[in-house]
Amino acid sequence: MVLFGSYILAKAVKSTENNQLSLANIEKRIALDLTHLNLPDDFLKHSGSKEAVIDYLAKLNSQLKETPIFVYSIEGITEFPARADLIEKQLQTPQKVFTISFVINNNILNKNDIAVFILVCLFSLAISYLLFLSERTKLQVAKQLPEPEPNSKTKPILIVDLQNKTLAANCSPDKPVALANKPLCFYLALVEFCTENPDVVLNQNKDVPEELLTLANKYFYRLVELGHTVRKRPNFTNSLEKTLSEIRAALDDVWQDQPEVKDVYYPPKAHGEGSRSRLHHYGLKNITLEDIEVIGK
Numbered sequence: 001m002v003l004f005g006s007y008i009l010a011k012a013v014k015s016t017e018n019n020q021l022s023l024a025n026i027e028k029r030i031a032l033d034l035t036h037l038n039l040p041d042d043f044l045k046h047s048g049s050k051e052a053v054i055d056y057l058a059k060l061n062s063q064l065k066e067t068p069i070f071v072y073s074i075e076g077i078t079e080f081p082a083r084a085d086l087i088e089k090q091l092q093t094p095q096k097v098f099t100i101s102f103v104i105n106n107n108i109l110n111k112n113d114i115a116v117f118i119l120v121c122l123f124s125l126a127i128s129y130l131l132f133l134s135e136r137t138k139l140q141v142a143k144q145l146p147e148p149e150p151n152s153k154t155k156p157i158l159i160v161d162l163q164n165k166t167l168a169a170n171c172s173p174d175k176p177v178a179l180a181n182k183p184l185c186f187y188l189a190l191v192e193f194c195t196e197n198p199d200v201v202l203n204q205n206k207d208v209p210e211e212l213l214t215l216a217n218k219y220f221y222r223l224v225e226l227g228h229t230v231r232k233r234p235n236f237t238n239s240l241e242k243t244l245s246e247i248r249a250a251l252d253d254v255w256q257d258q259p260e261v262k263d264v265y266y267p268p269k270a271h272g273e274g275s276r277s278r279l280h281h282y283g284l285k286n287i288t289l290e291d292i293e294v295i296g297k
Contacts, residue, residue, distance in 0.1 A: 015068075019104055022067050023089075029060070030074070030100055031091050039075055039098070053077040068105040075099055156261045158254065160188060162219070162296035163226055167254050169261075170293070177253040181223060182234040183246040189215035189236075190267065191292055194284040202283040208237050226296055244282055264291055 037056055040048035053074055061070045072078055072086055075098055083103070091098040157170040165184055166176035179187070193200075193212045200209065216236045224230055236243070244267050255262040267282045 015106075019068060022069055023087075023102060023104075026060075026064065026069060026071065026102070027089055027091060027100065030071070031093070034091065034093060034098060037074070039077075041096075050077050054079045070103055070105075072101040072103050073099075074101075156255075156258055157290075158265055158292045160184075160292060160294045162222060162294065165223070165228070167250050169254050169258065172254075172257065175254075177250045179250045180246065181220065181228070181230060182236065183243045183250070185216045185219040185223065185234070186236050186243050187247045187267075188219045188294065189213075191284060191287055194287060195289055198285070200283065201281045204240055204282060208240065213237070222297070 033056070038049035038052045040046060054077065057071055057074065057078065064070055072080055072083075078101070085103060087102045087104060089100045089102065091100055154171065159168045159170055159173060160166075161168070161176065162184075164176065164178075165181070166178050168174075168176040189212055190202075192215050193209070194202075197209075197211070202209070202212075213236055217233070220230070220233060247267055248269070251262060251265055255265070264286050265284065267284065
């Protein structure tokens, strides 16, 4: 509808311009023919020939029938009934000023335009009806869908930011917990190692696997690449229990509001002494790569 309205407006502007141009050309034509017309002249007391003027108007208008303009009268002489929509022009000649009256048919819409308008209206109604049906269908489907459980929550994920050397829960990203280089690198290596080697038992009484140390060093060098000032590369085989304790302490702070989640991320503590402690496994049994997001990896 908007496009059709714009089309009609543009057509009206163009029609007005064309009418003005046509009117100017007709005035020139009449000005050239005035000397041959038997018009009344009060100064010379000449009555002229009304029939000749009317005949001239008829011939002229027959030539203008393809245009929206017709000449109504010259010097008030006409065969048409009186009307109020006349456009009067003054033609100046050396002898006198002549008054010419015109009528312009301003019908902008033709038959084709009306047909197009009807088609546009029908098309708009069809589109509106289809949109109505679509929205009604969506509402009906929405009513049939089960409502989400009010207590449903986003799955907890641990976010590790290497740039800031912090741990945070995705539900509390504004509460990051800082962690030193050594435990941070070792923990990320532990997560990656356990997801790739779920059947390997990690015991504190045995040497740390080379693959795990390689991963820890990889994350350490990544910290260096990120611009962190490091005095020396840590020895990840020394003070393993201290490293694990620092990791557990940081995780305690991260998951203090959701302690039930902690077991997934928490390196288990050794319980008992002697043979029982020798069977201790500090690996992460239940963690997956979907449980952790590493920023700056």
